[in-house]
Amino acid sequence: xxxxxxxxxxTHESVSVTLLLIVVALSYLVLFLGIPLFAVFVQAxxxxxxxxxxxxxxPDAWSAxxxxxxxxxxxxxxxxxxxxxxxxxxxxxxxxGKSLLITLIDLPFAxxxxxxxxxxxxxxxxxxxxxxxxxxxxxxLIFAVPGIVxxxxxxxxxxxxxxxxxxxxxxxxxxxxxxxxxxASGWQTFWRVTLPNIKWGLLYGVILCNARAMGEFGxxxxxxxxxxxxxxxMPLHVEILYNEYNFVAAFAVAxxxxxxxxxxxxxxxxxxxxxxRSGEPLHHGA
Amino acid sequence: xSQFRAHSVLPGFNLALGFTxxxxxxxxxxxxxxxxxxxxTLGLGGFWHVVxxxxxxxSLRVTFFTSFVAAVINAFFGLIVAWVLVRYTFPGKRxxxxxxxxxxxxxxxxxxxxxxxxxxxxxxxxxxxxxxxxKVAYTPLGIVVALTFIGLPxxxxxxxxxxxxxxxxVEEAAASLGAGRWDVFQRVIFPAIYPALLTxxxxxxxxxxxxxxxxxxxxxxxxxxSEIAPLLIVAKLEQYDYAGATTIAVAMxxxxxxxLLAINILQWWSSRRGTR
Numbered sequence: 216x217x218x219x220x221x222x223x224x225x226t227h228e229s230v231s232v233t234l235l236l237i238v239v240a241l242s243y244l245v246l247f248l249g250i251p252l253f254a255v256f257v258q259a260x261x262x263x264x265x266x267x268x269x270x271x272x273x274p275d276a277w278s279a280x281x282x283x284x285x286x287x288x289x290x291x292x293x294x295x296x297x298x299x300x301x302x303x304x305x306x307x308x309x310x311x312g313k314s315l316l317i318t319l320i321d322l323p324f325a326x327x328x329x330x331x332x333x334x335x336x337x338x339x340x341x342x343x344x345x346x347x348x349x350x351x352x353x354x355x356l357i358f359a360v361p362g363i364v365x366x367x368x369x370x371x372x373x374x375x376x377x378x379x380x381x382x383x384x385x386x387x388x389x390x391x392x393x394x395x396x397x398x399a400s401g402w403q404t405f406w407r408v409t410l411p412n413i414k415w416g417l418l419y420g421v422i423l424c425n426a427r428a429m430g431e432f433g434x435x436x437x438x439x440x441x442x443x444x445x446x447x448x449m450p451l452h453v454e455i456l457y458n459e460y461n462f463v464a465a466f467a468v469a470x471x472x473x474x475x476x477x478x479x480x481x482x483x484x485x486x487x488x489x490x491x492r493s494g495e496p497l498h499h500g501a
Numbered sequence: 502x503s504q505f506r507a508h509s510v511l512p513g514f515n516l517a518l519g520f521t522x523x524x525x526x527x528x529x530x531x532x533x534x535x536x537x538x539x540x541x542t543l544g545l546g547g548f549w550h551v552v553x554x555x556x557x558x559x560s561l562r563v564t565f566f567t568s569f570v571a572a573v574i575n576a577f578f579g580l581i582v583a584w585v586l587v588r589y590t591f592p593g594k595r596x597x598x599x600x601x602x603x604x605x606x607x608x609x610x611x612x613x614x615x616x617x618x619x620x621x622x623x624x625x626x627x628x629x630x631x632x633x634x635x636k637v638a639y640t641p642l643g644i645v646v647a648l649t650f651i652g653l654p655x656x657x658x659x660x661x662x663x664x665x666x667x668x669x670x671v672e673e674a675a676a677s678l679g680a681g682r683w684d685v686f687q688r689v690i691f692p693a694i695y696p697a698l699l700t701x702x703x704x705x706x707x708x709x710x711x712x713x714x715x716x717x718x719x720x721x722x723x724x725x726x727s728e729i730a731p732l733l734i735v736a737k738l739e740q741y742d743y744a745g746a747t748t749i750a751v752a753m754x755x756x757x758x759x760x761l762l763a764i765n766i767l768q769w770w771s772s773r774r775g776t777r
Contacts, residue, residue, distance in 0.1 A: 226672050226673055226676050226685075227682075229682075233589060236581055236585050237589055237591055239578070239581055240578070240582040240584075240586075241585075243578045243581070244582065244597060244600065244601070246626075247650050248600055248601070248603045248604070248650075248653065250619065250626070251615045251616060251619060252603060254615050254618065255611060258618060297520070297521065297524045300518075300521050300524075301517070301525075303517040304514060304517035307509070307511050307514075308507070308509050309506055309507040310505055310506035311505055316521070319525060320525065323529055325758075325761075326754070327710070327711025327713065327734075328712075328714070328731075329731040329750075330536070330711070330734065330754070333536070333734060333750055335532055336738065337535040337536065337539050338532055340743070342741065343743075344535060365528075368528055369528055369529065369532070372528060372529060388509075391511055392511060395510050395512070401511075401512035401513045404511075404512075405513075423605065423606075429608070430606075430609065430610075430611070431608070432608060432609045432613075432713065432714030433712075433713035436713075436714075450608045450609070450610040451610075453608075453611065454614075454718075457718065462618070465614055466614070466615075469608075469610070472611045473607060473611055476603060476608070476611075477606075479606040480599050480600065480603065480606050483606075484595070484599045
């Protein structure tokens, strides 16, 4: 009896150690996550609801919101189509150079956001490779909306692909092969067999991709030119307001982005829960 | 074609791979190659001249040092958080677990202005540091705070699944052979999660090196003291010094690749030792 108790105790920490670890972990999370998140909303509402609403109704704030939505509306579907195509090729077929391809897809994550913007300036900027040609044809990519969209696509490039590739690899290709041998066409197989199997992984990737697309700062900042009402996304607008010491307005716009982050976290948790329930384990990536 | 890929009854390979390669080339590979071509026009001498400039060297030092410190902080506390989330139950645990991903979801500019406001000398948290004569915002310490925020989820998320997979039987066996709890952790559990911990550390480190948005608001951006390399790239770009900006970018990329390579080798070496 005595030895039994001793054994049970020795595979668990003592109560005091357990409590200490929980307190340390929670303090760390409260200090670095909880307080900042709370502070965004407190700062935004520090001068009352009226000023908060007024800040959000500014025309410049509105055009920033619209540009952010537009950017995400282009970048996310583009990377979604790419992610599905890449995952289909990589997970359903065997070919040479596959692991190199997977590495290359992850490349944008290894690059600083600032550098992600810089590469497009080098290509399309006034002194860039295609700069003179673009100028001769009166096309503006850098310091204009197309540059912002391109830079956003670059930084969110791997999100959906890296979610789908391991998921589809784990699922194998027997189901698709069965469908094809029963006479289904390629598209039928994809829509009726593959897509239902990967829907949660797909949604998971889309949510994370969207959050980054709407929140990207560094890359977009380099290519935007910061023209108020024209090429300012929400994060860039936050910067401008903050640097003008217009803190209420800065935090008002920031609070919208913080809300987006909270919605992202909630939907993400729901998707994880649903995926677990339907037996489609998700690949947990950064 | 038959040599290049194994036979399959499934259709769509050419279309899917063709599109993948085209999109990858247009969006990522060609733009990134522009970076290296541009820096090559400077020649090795020119490259060296820019990289060894005092201000550039100082910014690289600040970037890598603060990133390292933040990654170490995250490795230590991230391990504790992962441990607590896997092993213990407490009220609100699921919310806490979901909240860990906040730095992935919260735009960096929002994190930046919020942390700068909190840690300003008269801010909610800054005032306590001011009372002890410590300045956080507008110093390298502020950069560490921002980078700790940005890198927080990496270690937790890489260690969590591995820690959950550690078999209870092994721990029980060790305990029944007389090992104390700390011994079990040190000799049984830690070796199992060490590679994941290292991966999380490397990811947090790499992310911190490139980080821009959350840092610039809290850093104060004083040349030689609290100016990070990505900011110097932006500054050079604003002066239309494309070559200078590109050179710093390439130097940063090379340094981070060398670092990741070193960590990979360390990991490979430790996992080989572990299996013996």
